[in-house]
Amino acid sequence: MNLLQLRDEESAVIKSIPAGEAGERLEALGLRVGKRIQKVSGMPFGGPITLLLDGRHFAVAHAIAGKIEVECVDHTEHTERPTVEKSRLWPKFI
């Protein structure tokens, strides 16, 4: 699956990133293969994807996010998450 298909707040490991300039830029920022990330959100109307890597936020354009292959690893850590979930409940309903 790619980064667009990942649901908000799910964690994943990066499997591949696009080649070329975009890939170099991703790597320079530390977004490289094998890194564990968490998707924060995707902006509407083809806006960027915000994700969390080592406690830092990054924004990646929609078109690039579609080319970043990830593997969801979320099922392994569902037990730790309720506290975070609660604090984020209210924006979800709007």
Add this chain to the structure above:
Amino acid sequence: MSCRDCGLCIGRGKKCPSLPQGSRRVLLMGNPNVGKSVFFSRLTGTHALSSNYPGTTVGFTEGTMKYGGKIARLTDVPGAYTLDPTNEAEVIARRILNEGADIVILVIDATALERNLVMAMQVLEHDIPVVIALNMVDEARHRGIIIDVQKLEEELGVPVVPTVAVTGQGISELISKMDEARVSPIQPMSKEARWNAIGEIISKVQTVTHRHHTTMDRIEDVSAHPVLGGIVGFLVLILGFMVIRFVGEGIITHITDPIFENFWILALEKLSGILGEGPLRNILIGTLIDGEIDLEQSLGVLSTGLYVEFGMVLPYIIAFYSGLSFLEDFGYLPRLAVVFDALLHRFGIHGYAIIPTLLGFGCNVPGILGTRVLESERERFIAATLISVGIPCVSIQAMLSATLGEFGMGYVAAVYVILFCVWLILGRIMHLTLKGYSPELIVEIPPYRIPSLKAWSNKLWFRIKDFLYEATPLVLLGIFLVNILDTLGVMDKLAVALSPIFQGFLGLPPETAVPIVMGLFRKDIAMGLLIPIGLSAQQMLVAVVVLAMTFPCIATFIILWKELGSKRMLMSSGIMISAALVTGGLLNLFFKVIL
């Protein structure tokens, strides 16, 4: 180093700060947004603009510093994530490093050690002595990140000093350690090998403990939320403009107007009596309206000239930069880039272009300089042209009340709405017609930080000073020139020559040509010159919109030339003039047909 790279002296009336050859050369390097400019200010005692977003320093700044009794030239190198350049700032960073240096001060963000080590390793692979400042150790601690400084020193083979630059912690130790700067034993290696080495270093020196969700994290989540993020973005912008108007008008009504009306006018009346009739009075004080000095309409250097700059524009400068500096230091601007990316994408520029665009609302010069954060030439052209056409600088905005205010707030709002529509349409047209490629947004979003009052007020003062230095001579010279040209009758000839365009096409009286041409000097005087003509509300609206869109002021013009080159600058100017005429013509037509 060719002068093309810096650009900081241009349009600011400052001389190049470079020193005679032979002095020691110290470079301040690091990733974007790690606090290099704060170090620069601390080390040199001069002010460098710093903000909480990557790319604040787009050119390089130089200053002098002292260490170990020696004088050195310190260069604030633009932030780079890597020395395999992926953007303009990184190209400049690599070039400056390749020119050699006596010492590199490498600033590393302790909260993102792994990523920062990429460029750090690349610098350490050079044959240049390095000392490392491990910055933001306080924030790292709050985030549960603990770094073993001793071990990091051993691994990298150069001195490492933990610092908190904003408070000054560790700065003096850093200076004293500069004599111990060494060439690291690290040898040049492949990208893969470097990542492996970094992984190993991280596992040895860094421990990360769990931390709880803080209030700041929650605010961060809201601004990244698909729906709330957009709402917050628009609220911040609209509220921002309302606050700026409120504060700006407040300062005018309660501070500057009383000063001018109660004191300055009296002094001018005395002077007017002493001077008597004659050309000197015409230039200094201007024409008397109903036998009295009118600060808005007399058009003298000392009456209207000083009043426009200090009485009307300065309050807005203060209001605008108070707000902008807060948003910058808080770290909100990159989040605005995320909100605006989907829209700006349709103009062929990515969301980060919103930052130079916002800077352009203050003054188009820093706005256009700021487009350097964009990667491709095409993007920079589109963004710079959009800024000079569709973004009214503070000088224009401050004069909106004086020109259109009497006709009602609807007309003031109409200027913003029209310019916004022009911005949208022109952006779309340029995207569809211009060849070339625009890269996509990939950007780090810094954490929110509560701005320090001292840093904020320093920055505000720096920007106000800059405005005063830059604008005062131009405003006074501009008014002086208008008076001279008026006496010589040049203005009348100009009005006659341009009257087909103005009268026929825009529906404006021929003498409106004069202020619009004067807009080349400063937009605020030009707006002031519109007042005595006695235009109707609709004519005034057309004139203000044309003035805002057409040729930028001289400072913006020079910076456009420098940034785009002569060919693209001419192209951009062509777009500006056509867009201004088309918009003005359409508005005129609209008023004629509908009303």
